[in-house]
Amino acid sequence: MKIKSIVVKNYKTLENVPLTFGDTFTSISGRNNAGKTSVIKALQGLLKDKGKNVWWSEREGIEYATAKTQWTQEAMPIELEYILYFSELDDPGMYKFVLKIASIENYEEKSFSLRILVRYTETSDNDATVYFNDAPLERFASKEIHTKITASTLAIFHNSAEVGMSAYLNGGFSRLAQDLMFSSAELNEISAEQDRLKKKIKKLAGKHRAELSGLLGKLEEKYEVELTVFDNYLNGHIPLELNLKDKSVEVSLNEWGTGTQNRTHIMMLILYANKIRLEAGDENRITPIIIIEEPESFLHPSAQAEFGRVIRSLSRDLDIQIIISTHSPYMLCQEFPDSNILLERKTFRNNLRQTEIVPIDTSNWMSPFSQILGLDNASFTPWQTVIGARKNCAIFVEGILDKEYLEFISSLGLSGLTLPEGAEVLAYDGKDALKNSILLKFVIEKFHRVYVTFDLDATSELERPMKVLGLEKDTDYYGIGVNEPGRDCIEGLLPPLIVSSVFGNNHNLVMKAQSQNQADRKSAKNSLKRLMLDEFKKRANWSKSELASFKPLFQAISKAFVAK
Incomplete structure (x- = not known):
């Protein structure tokens, strides 16, 4: 139903x-x-x-x-x-x-x-x-x-x-275990065996009635002795005990914490x-x-x-x-x-x-989450894809381009440059999303294991939020890029010929990227990043030596998931 x-x-x-x-x-x-x-x-x-x-x-x-x-x-x-x-x-x-x-x-x-x-x-x-x-x-x-x-x-x-109420635990779990474990046919078999056992007990008890009656006959008040089985003892309910085993130690469920019982x-x-x-x-x-x-x-x-x-x-x-x-x-x-x-x-x-x-719709899907966590709805927008993920292990990357880089390189099948099986690459929207410690803690605990990445140029801003959550450098998070001007991001790991080709063929965008207008500058940089990714993905025969700059990143990710 x-x-x-x-x-x-x-x-x-x-x-x-x-x-x-x-x-x-x-x-x-x-x-x-x-x-x-x-x-x-x-x-x-x-x-x-x-x-x-x-x-x-x-x-x-x-x-x-x-x-x-x-x-x-x-x-x-x-x-x-x-x-x-x-x-x-x-x-x-x-x-x-x-x-x-x-x-x-x-x-x-x-x-x-x-x-x-x-x-x-x-x-x-x-x-x-x-x-x-x-x-x-x-x-x-x-x-x-x-x-x-x-x-x-x-x-x-x-x-x-x-x-946690003892009367409920002592009977409720046992009853439910019986109903869960045995089918109707099996319960009928058990009932038949119980009837046979009752008859056997009654027969054996009859042999001892006279002896006990004789002893009781020494009393002034005379008693008739009848040995029977308690009415409810062998009448359908099987007194099962539930035990849970942890590290080879078997403990009755009643002895576990209330959360485990629940x-x-x-x-x-x-x-x-x-x-x-x-x-x-x-x-x-x-x-x-x-x-x-x-x-x-x-x-x-x-x-x-x-x-x-x-x-x-x-x-x-x-x-x-x-x-x-x-x-x-x-x-x-x-x-x-x-x-x-x-x-x-x-x-x-x-x-x-x-x-x-x-009302819950596509525009305010986050309302139940924000109400419980005490955050505004806008805080959740960068995390929509992450929150909706279905796998238990995740690699957080700063944007969709980073995600495409990692997945493309992994698809080449080169030794040491593949992603862990079962781990999903999920893009959040920008480094500022990592500064909200309450929300970051929530999305991290959603998964069994998480590895956080961001552009190397954001390290000074993000080290403190990482520390607040108990995350350790390289073990739990990684700054992507090379510690050189202009290369402190994932594009800084690309083979030089990709950067030279894109910059050489797109002079107008390169000039626009130096503009004093923030919007123009951001738009040009994003366009250049997309062009570099597209150029990079045109080839499917990259060698390990050509992609050597990516190896430390993939090694750190693999080590993080193997360790868990």
Whole structure:
């Protein structure tokens, strides 16, 4: 199942809020009291967690008197409108049920959508109308389908702040491990073995009844002795213990830090949902979505960055819909920024009022990131390509021309002049982007390993920002160029014949590059740089000796990634 959208009206601060969710991953962010929890509660109004494996499955319902928007004068109904998508492949249980109850015959499509409008008023709670592919169903069918939906596990909810409670850990993980590890057929086998074991225990216990009864007979009060197995001990639940191994030391999950416990549980929930989706032969299955509150809880920023990448990639690879609420920039969807929902509260006469959605489009894709990090949107513009990258290792270069140089030289296949496998060359826009330590730290921690490069002429300006972030010269960053006037950039590494050819054939640009007008000077220099790159790329038979000036750069990059 997938939830496509929800429109929330007159519920808490959500006076009229439409939210659209991605097919796989969606984040919801905003300041405290922006309405994130209210959105989660609104989702829980229909999408229940009935799983036997989670202790928090029973949630409070929506009570009109306390949940309605307080500043509305009239007794407006709370309205929650959901659009759910079901497919025959992933949700055969709901797919067949809906078609049967709605008396829809000869339906040839492999999927359909249900629009479900639920109203809460002072006198009526949970009044639902169901639409099949936008066509309203008659009242009986609507009621039956709504009842089926609320009685099923359509979503698995996880609040990371609740992790660490011993009662939950001692039972919840064990239950979930059992459901995750064993199929229905295997559980039936285990149940049969448990029945046989019960009979065996009862038979052996009978041999010892008389002896124990004789001893008890010495007491004034006479007792009949019966040896039995505890009712719940051998009755379905297998008491599994989860252990994690680190550096050959195996430790129970309960003994690990709360952040590790939280990550492990979330991963188990994702695998559990995928197990349901893929379980063959279960015609009643409905693939649940996963809704997580603050998955970054108890994690260091670098661990948040890694975990965020893993959650997003799993949601895409397994085709499991995951919706999170978060205060962490590392949990936001960086690869597809339009999958991020940003909430904010409007003010009226200096009082916070309704929640509204900040529109996210190509011009302000960075708004969720800047709001969390406390930066202005313009700070992110030089980093758009870097933030959207999908690989875990990156080589930062100062511009697109540097990127083309490195990738072209690497494509020649010359020994000692190739880029590390799995590392992506990413261009940021100019040296000034590296001076924003907060943003640079964020983009660096997005990756497993980063190597930063910039033109050698910027070294004096950038050494301090590099030091602030704990980056070491050559090990983590490299100034490209030769320490000579005019050669302290990547063009300074080119064979002399390239520079001579371009300068000799473009006298006007060379003269313009000496202009007192800054704009003219910059334009001419950029044109000359592009011409030098184009001239350089005309040849594909460069020798190692001709490109010897580039070798220290490639060696430094290779060493950095091999070391990690």
